[in-house]
Amino acid sequence: MTKPTVVLVHGAFADGSSWTDVIGHLRASGVDAVAVANPLRGIASDAAYLTSFVSQIDGPVILVGHSYGGALITQTGADADNVVGLVYVAAFAPDVNETLGEINARYPDVALGSALRTLEFPAGESAAAEGYIDHEAFHAAFAADLPVERARTMAAAQRPVALAAFDGAVTGAAWKSLPSWAVVAGGDQAIHPDAERDMADRAGARVVEIDASHAVAVSQPAAVASTILDAVAAVEQHD
Numbered sequence: 001m002t003k004p005t006v007v008l009v010h011g012a013f014a015d016g017s018s019w020t021d022v023i024g025h026l027r028a029s030g031v032d033a034v035a036v037a038n039p040l041r042g043i044a045s046d047a048a049y050l051t052s053f054v055s056q057i058d059g060p061v062i063l064v065g066h067s068y069g070g071a072l073i074t075q076t077g078a079d080a081d082n083v084v085g086l087v088y089v090a091a092f093a094p095d096v097n098e099t100l101g102e103i104n105a106r107y108p109d110v111a112l113g114s115a116l117r118t119l120e121f122p123a124g125e126s127a128a129a130e131g132y133i134d135h136e137a138f139h140a141a142f143a144a145d146l147p148v149e150r151a152r153t154m155a156a157a158q159r160p161v162a163l164a165a166f167d168g169a170v171t172g173a174a175w176k177s178l179p180s181w182a183v184v185a186g187g188d189q190a191i192h193p194d195a196e197r198d199m200a201d202r203a204g205a206r207v208v209e210i211d212a213s214h215a216v217a218v219s220q221p222a223a224v225a226s227t228i229l230d231a232v233a234a235v236e237q238h239d
Helices: 015-027 045-055 069-079 100-104 111-115 138-140 148-157 163-167 193-203 221-238
Strands: 005-010 035-036 061-069 083-091 116-119 130-133 180-185 206-210
Touching: 005 015, 005 045, 005 069, 015 035, 015 221, 045 061, 061 069, 061 221, 069 206, 083 193, 083 221, 100 116, 100 163, 100 193, 111 138, 130 138, 130 148, 138 148, 180 193, 180 221, 193 206, 206 221
Parallel strands: 005 035, 005 061, 061 083, 083 180, 180 206
Antiparallel strands: 116 130
């Protein structure tokens, strides 16, 4: 097998720069990696965008999704012919017809719930209502293991997500047929760690648990990259 390209998919309230240090570790190990710009408009349209992006890459692809990005890799892994593995990083791994809101409702509240704020747009605008994290609450809810000033910068640069994204559902669940890995963030206050554990167990994923916040790819990039490299090695050996 040609060495797979790693495609990194950020989640809500973040952008591709959240993968910067992970990319550095992967490239230092000889693995090509690229962070895709997630539109954050809704599962169906965002996954279609990701599938188109992935389908234009020559050779095999390992998809890595953080947070909401996990739902997108779940769908695109079922739709794109060249995906050979999935890595969930503090991420949703929904089943078919299961919304992210339904997943969250099964677990105790986390800090993100009370930290969300809404941006409203006039009727007729292309953007729907969006959610963002209150800047003062961002550190506790999203990045508690990062320095306060770093979290403040991330809060100021966060990308809001269409609220409808949490009501959408995947129509295919790639973890049912593709090998999967999962990084569980033990201190996550955006997705409950038990939700991450249960979804990883359901997917039959190989699990690594890290004592980190939801922003684990930023605070612990070497550990996240190590799991991705394990996935790369495993799919190469399988071939």
